[in-house]
Amino acid sequence: MDKGIAVKKEENFSEWYTELLEKAELADVRYGIKGFVVYREWAQISIEKMFRIYCDALDNYDHMPLCFPTLIPEKNFELESSHVEGFSPEVFWLEKEGDERFALRPTSETAFYQMYSLWIRSHRDLPYKRYQRGSVFRAEKTKTTRPFFRGREFHWIESHNGFESEKKAMKQVMEDMQITKEVLLQRFAIPHIFFERPQWDKFPGAVNTYAADALMGSGKVLQLPSTHYLGTNFSKPFNVKYQSKDGKEKYVHLTCYGPAISRIYGAMVALHSDNKGLRVPFELSPKQIVIIPIRFEKDKNVMKHAKKIERKLKKYSVFIDSREEYTPGYKFNEWELKGIPIRIEIGPKDIEKEQVVIMRRDTGEKETVRLEELSKYVKSIEKEFTENLKKQASTDFDKSIINAKTMQEIKEGIKNDKIVRINIKNMELESLKLAEEIDLLGGEIRGCRIDVKEKPFGKCVVSKEPATRVVYVAKSY
């Protein structure tokens, strides 16, 4: 049957992913502009749910939404020098209107902070916690694009926050990690680790960058939300000041946090899906339950019972697939491909026995359930489903992390698609040397964990001197 995925995830992740997006109708790459794709219904319904979950989480932590223009004047860009240097090569520019040149925003620091200088006045206005949802655009020249993972337009939330001091700003960085955990891990079932990136790999204009890496099925990691402590690097050129309690004018300490929802969607889909097709957490699936009536064309009783079940389960997103032109087997495959969490089969024999057959997409198990037990049983799957996806992904994640004490072990680890823990004397100096050495293998320095202080388990792998930090190395997207 041509509906299924022909390539195995474990054999060729890249082709498997491409086929999954096409066959499950998640993205269409035929739009005609390089790096720009159409997100189809079955993806967009989930993406919209993810946006609502993420925005609600930010609201819960006292952020407020606002909405900036998509265009940024060129003169704003030029105010922070490393920012303009970092982003300029990737900017889409509009044809000039008179003397003015406008960019399609690649990120919105230089839009937000211009206005923050007008809005923030006193210590009473701080903390100032705001976010927006929208599109950003990056004309990446070298890397190959891949729908959701890496494109030239992506859909994200960016949060920009102002504080009185570095200490208060760093508390926000920690809060951002907490929000990431509550949403990414708990709701989207994506295990991840937050790393402090080396200075030479930070966000252009930041003092420090902290980024979440998730492990993809391919053994590569993907950078998901990152949060940045910007210090006063932007507040100085943009003149974002406040009057402190003792009446002094001071610069605001800024942080920014950017969960790219479309990218997280790609990561989530790649992580949980299998060779039968899509799998996403229960609450994110466009439809949660499909009822497949068997031999309903001949036995009118079947549709009657199917509709009864549909009504019984109406608090879920449930529907009956009563298309006559397809066999039950075809329908089974189609809805497994599309990742519907629960399939209910009901035929004349089941009605006689007052039962249904249930297939759950998390474990793949099929079970016969008595009609009177159905609601309870579905409720238990609802509870377990996302938890099961998370467990499976966490197990894979944990298994892929290994320790290495020698250059040989590091290289072998990278070749075998592992996340490699190593000992380093100084993350800036020695890591940079190492980075050059493993570059050809595709290995990258991901940084140090920030949530826990990790104790080195040997000497620095580069300098052979006593190590101070445990650094992670991995291939990445």
Next chain:
Amino acid sequence: MDKGIAVKKEENFSEWYTELLEKAELADVRYGIKGFVVYREWAQISIEKMFRIYCDALDNYDHMPLCFPTLIPEKNFELESSHVEGFSPEVFWLEKEGDERFALRPTSETAFYQMYSLWIRSHRDLPYKRYQRGSVFRAEKTKTTRPFFRGREFHWIESHNGFESEKKAMKQVMEDMQITKEVLLQRFAIPHIFFERPQWDKFPGAVNTYAADALMGSGKVLQLPSTHYLGTNFSKPFNVKYQSKDGKEKYVHLTCYGPAISRIYGAMVALHSDNKGLRVPFELSPKQIVIIPIRFEKDKNVMKHAKKIERKLKKYSVFIDSREEYTPGYKFNEWELKGIPIRIEIGPKDIEKEQVVIMRRDTGEKETVRLEELSKYVKSIEKEFTENLKKQASTDFDKSIINAKTMQEIKEGIKNDKIVRINIKNMELESLKLAEEIDLLGGEIRGCRIDVKEKPFGKCVVSKEPATRVVYVAKSY
């Protein structure tokens, strides 16, 4: 006090609106690009709620969301000649990348239908009902911009739908009007009339355009959602075909519908707000209840009781304004300016008498309510609030509609900011002549009602011959 609005709505609508947006902190016009403004928190929270309500309504009517790129290739634009002619002057173009030129979408027909030609195959795929939310961009050269009402970037939903026949497509047009009524009238309390526009005022590329006009406080109307029957005007150049039941290849009949949420927000705010400040429907207000504790600095009992009330009403968006640096009077004005539907005052004397004082923003009435009755009373306000806004707006709308039988009456009506009903023989011919004559007065032909067949009440005001249709004339934004 400098917080209040200095200009009266009935005296100078335009300045009043500008002041409202600034003082209630809804929009900031200091962004630095003509026609591009920042939507501030107090507006954006409501706008996001409106998006969710509108998207949910479309989902209820079996539409599905998807998401197209913000850029459209120039060659797509060129496929439908009147469309390209109508929109080209307003397009923002990107600097060329090689030979290719891309537009920031002003609307997405030419993006959607290119893909519809790949996705729609058989009559089984129809009806095909899809929508997206996003930004669109129009470089309007001549008209003055005004935040939310008319800008160069706006935030909207556009729905594009495919059908087997004109008849089925026209049923969709009717359904779009029904959705508009359910959302705009019932949820946002905006009375409106759907008009069939004359041929010379239709959407570029449409067969027919049907648009909702709402009456603003100024006596001018504002075009809100419009829905268009496109016939096969786009499906032919974009090759959107389906195989019918009898095996023939046929062109798909298309319709599109575009509620501009940011514009609707502007209309809603302009419509309901008054000289004290903002008013929006109960469910759309960023905060629904504010509790103002009186003399709480001296009497600790007051905050204890305020918190008790807050807990009691926690199903609403409720908060206590316990800032010590402001007087109760200042707070009253501030939250009236920001349109919080219910204000609860509680002081030592109220505690003694087991009561609170309530001010409701719909009627402006102040009442003493016994504590034990509070929940019930708030619930009744929740029910009545939006209904009251709707009634007030409807009364104004109805009062402003007058009949005119002579050119003199028409001109007087326009001068007096009325919506003028007139009799016309042929909407295309005579209306066009009339349009020229009233142009200098700012009057415009808005079209004929489509929801009801209206019987002429006199002869054609232009030709003096028997009339066939009742046409509406008004000033517009």
